[in-house]
Every structure is written in C-alpha cells, then in structure tokens.
Amino acid sequence: MKENRDIEVLIVEDDLRIAEIQKRFLDLIDGFQAVGIAASYVEAKTLIEILQPDLILLDVYFPDMNGLELLKETKFHTKQIDVIMITAAKEIEKVQSAIRLGVFDYIIKPVIFDRFKQSLQRYKDYHEELLKLSKENSQVSQLEVDKLLWKENDSANNERAYLPKGIDPLTLEKVIEVLGKVKTGLTAETVAKEVGVSRTTARRYLEHLVSIEKIEADLSYGTVGRPERVYILVDNMIKKLAE
Template sequence: MSKLVEVLIVEDDPRIAEINRRFTEKIEGFKVIATATTGEEAKEWLEVVQPNLVLLDVYLPDMKGIELIKYIRKNFYEIDVIMITAASEVDVVRHALRGGVVDYIVKPLTFERFKESLVNYKNKIEKLQKNEKLSPELIESLWNRQSNGKTVENQSPKGIDPLTLDKILKYIDTIGESGITAEVLSKNTGISRSTARRYLEYLVSQRKIYAELVYGNVGRPERRYFLTLP
C-alpha cells in the first residue's frame, strides 16, 4: 500500500474548506491533516506538519495565495500546490505557472474535476518514486493531465460529444476580446443554454478558455468566457 498523501487546505471560507476536506477524504490515498483560513495560519501549519500537498485559494484575508506560493517555494521546495479558486486574472495565472503550481482548478468546483486533479497528481508522484530513469513518453506524460492512461485532451467525457465540441471550439475562436456568454453561444450554435454552459465549463477545466463574472447595466452579474492567452 502506498503512503498517504498528506494535505493542507488553505481556504478562508469555512463552507468551501469543508467541501474540499470531504472531497479529499473521498479519494483513496489522501488525508487532510490541517486547515488554515489565513496565510499566516498556513505558514504555521507548514512549519509544523509539512504536508505533501497544499490546496490553496488565491484570496486570503491577510495575503494573496500567490504570496504564499513564493513562501512555500523558498522554504518548502518539496511541498506541491494545487490552486482551487475563482480567480482568472492573467497575472494570478501567470504567477501560479511560474510558481510551479501542479494544477489550477477554477470554481465552481465539481467533484469530478477535483478527483481528476488529485488522482493525476498521485499518479505522477508514484511514477517519480518507482522509477530511477524515465522514458521520453513517461516524462511527457508528467506534463499532461491523465486518466486511465489516456490524456484528457484525447478523451470525450460523459456528456461531451466530440462533434459538438469541435463546432463550439471553431465558434469560440471568433469571439475576440469581448468574450461570450452561454446564452450567446446557445443562440449562435443552436444548442440549449444548459448544454452551452456545460461545454463552456468543460473548456474552462481544460484551460482552453477562462471565466469571469461581469456586471451588466442592470447590476446583475453574468458569467462570461474568454479565450486563454497562448
């Protein structure tokens, strides 16, 4: 039996922290050993328990998550980080990439996406522990999200039709800087709004696009999707 992956959750919202804890403990091979609601509290836990993995939000009461990433990289190089956040600003994503974040999960969170991230992380760690020398194929697989031995990009998850997905991708390539909503995509591709939202959220999970809440003239926010910068 492989060693449990010990997890520190850093999230200021107690409800979301509890969801993350329950999700984590539903996945075999993981154990939550502490939860922090501020950056300073997270630093204390890092000193005491030194977890294998940190599940980190961007917006904390006393600092941004990207500041905590820098602290972890400087003081605990062996600790890995997965970000779970609604933040989609380019600067935040850029800092996450440069900080060596192993995955970036965009809220709203689903258990399927959460499980995929943690299982893939554990698979990569086990590959590194079992092999003294890696093949070129195995090295490349470490930089691609995988499930059951196949890259996610080559799979069609339940509810995602490849032909419909291709049609939507071609349309999204034309949206420009103004982005798109599920309603607009629905009208222009002939699919229902719920289907449009499902495909858009799938593309967010694949990092093909990202989402932001944009406030319109009447003050009601709408979820708008934008092409991810290359």
C-alpha cells in the same frame, strides 16, 4: 518522499465552510488524507513547516495575504510540496503567475466534485509514478519525463500526445507491431516493406522509437557492402537474453 501511506493534504482556505467541503471531497477519494486547515498566512506557514504535506489546496484571496505570494514562498523553501490552486480568481495574469510558479492544477470556484476528483486523481497518478521512478532509478528517460510533465494517466495516450511532427500514431503502432514479431531485429528496409512505407519514412519512425528508448539499434555486418542498422524492441531483447 514518503512511502506507503495516503497523500497528505493541507487545505489553505479562509472560508471555513468551503474548506470543510474540500475536506469532505477528499474523504470521498481513495489515497488522500486532509491533515489540516489553515485560514490565514500565519496558520498556513506554521502548518506547512510542521506538517510538511505532500499537497496544498490553496486559495488566492485572503484578508492578510495573497495566495500567490504564499505559493512563491512555498516553492522557494520546500520544493517537494505541490500545490493545486482552488480559487475564484479568474484574471489571466493570476492564472499565468500560478502556472509560472509551478502549480499542478488551477481550479476555479465554485468547485464541482467531478473536476476536483479528476485533478486529485491525476495528482495521485503523478505522485505514484514519481515515487516509483525515484525508487528504481537515479536517472530517467525522455519518455518518463514526458509522462510526468503531461500528467497523463494512460501511457499510450501520453505517447500519442507527445508525438513529434511527422509521426503518425497509427503508423507508429504498425512499426512496433512488425518489430514485435521478430526477436532478432529488422532493418529499416525490411520494416518499410512490411508497413508499406518508404525506407526514409520507416527510418524516421525507427529513430523516434530509439530516442524514447522503446527500441534499440545495433550494426549488422553482412558479407558484402556497408553495415546496416538493425532495430529490435527492448522487450524482445530482454526475452532473447533470457533464453
């Protein structure tokens, strides 16, 4: 993945007037550079092979090809190139095919700049997050995968959007707040009392936080009885180790 430069975009559109509008739209959005315009299948294939862009803005209807076929070929041969469909095609089967083939977004013409900008900004956030993860780790957590798939700009909104059944965002925030006050960690029973829920409910929230690597759990061996799981925020654990 190329670093420290604008995201390179190839426009594949047989109507040169529309292609020029898309290029001007790109010029108004920071972080993007239009590297070429292709108006036919041969031009598109050639420029994709030569330029290896990060992103393709692709129409469906062409005199000499179906854009979905080009999408399929591109995804098969160059998996690191992403595609946003920009087309007048409204048929559900075409939308479904594009989604199955892995398009980042599907924009129906006529293109409104605000919708165009929103899509490109989301792609930029996705691209930067992917670059960051590839530099820092060889593996990713479930939450990091969810952020990429859900394409949310705000991490808090992302976590809310992907909450499993039975997990309320407000209660979850209270649980995190309670854990944040104690560096040594808390048991499910203590968290339940502080939040005002049952021990079973508290444990459900705590285990969810463990599953997304927001907190860690360890066993505490008391003088009497069975060992209990103690939960501690990852941030607090790091601070504790640094002291």
